[in-house]
Amino acid sequence: MEPRICCENIREAIEKLPMLSPNVSRLLQVMSDEDYELDDIVNIVKYDAVLTAKVLKTVNSPVFGLLNPVTSLDRAISYLGKWMVVSIILSDNTGDLFSQPLEGYEGQQNALWRHDLFAAFSCSEVARLAKQNFETELAFTAGLLHDIGKFVFAPFWKQAAPEALKRIAEGSIADYLAAERALAGMDHAQIGYEMAKHWEFPQPLQQAILYHHTPQNAPEEYRALAFAAHIGDMCAMMAGCDTGNDGMQYPLDDGYAEYFDVTSNSLAQILIEAEAQFKKAISSLSFEEEVD
């Protein structure tokens, strides 16, 4: 089948992406270091007045129900926890990467942020169930960044998406990822990987983004992280936090069982815990709770 979308145009759009803020680059580098500490994250925030204000505003939001306002950054960060602070830094320093409506996917404003945030909390829960040594710290960030490719791809995908849905429904294309490859010549995971290279993300994150739908194909050293992102992605879709017309249109790779002890009971606990943290994050970070 001849692709309908020119890959060169997509690559050009990636090349034109502005560089990420130094805060984000530092955060991702810090988190990919096995020995990083909370203080390293505090140091990123405290030299940025806007970020500091946002962290304090978040901790003092009604969601946390504090009797006395928190005015110290150290206390705020220890109260919020590092995942919430990572979410604040990424959401505040990536322009409209996560908030822009995803045209081709018919995703509403903030759909990508909601999806990625739910996936991220799910990933960090999945990480707790690792069967062997696993770098759990990156799981949350991998979940938060796994679908960034949709940001660049969505405007191009608009012209082909109806055809993709039609072909999946009639069974001539197996799933959404295959439809993207057939109709665009590349899929959102590959595009996300190109973006991650452009932005010089640490290697484990690049690989998790590339293989989040095909984790079995990831190089062995990154395979567990790719599976964590894969399961987190599935959990977000199951919870109704999808990015639009591709919701639940991807196959599950059950090779996860080699790396994570996910049973029907532990999966239920993952969903309960991720939903609780997601709700808190969405409310305190002042995003709209409902879409449509």
Add this chain to the structure above:
Amino acid sequence: MSDIILGIGDYGASKSPGSIVKTYALGSCVAVTMYDPGLRVAGMVHIALPESKLNPAKGVDCPGYFADLGVPLLFEEMVRMGCQRKGRGLVVKMLGGASVMAGNDTFNIGKRNILAVKKILWSLGMGPTAEDVGANHSRTVSLYVDTGLVTVSCPGRGQWQI
């Protein structure tokens, strides 16, 4: 007009003329709708998991999250708003319970939710008169108080009614 928007684990009922009871983006979750055409009372619950024994604390905190607690609570709410305790005349529908593609049994929470909801409805002496369940897509569900009409929508698939 006061619409009721339900999040995951929420339940509620309305008899305000012109209003709707709505929930967004059911993935593997299941929505049960109840409607009394005589009284024009409309209710819905958004269920995420089959049984509260999976996490009793969550069951206390948010009973509507689980089929075994949420469905009876919705029925109680309908009774509180004037519907007959025996459930006569109530139109019950169920929607959602989608699955990820080629999912194994572990991930088939949608199917477990559907079965759990049917089981608890039967124990209450009720059954769904219509259902739009399973498959691999999300559903946004609206129940109209004036008519009892249930509409379903999904990005890329338009809107339909059951």
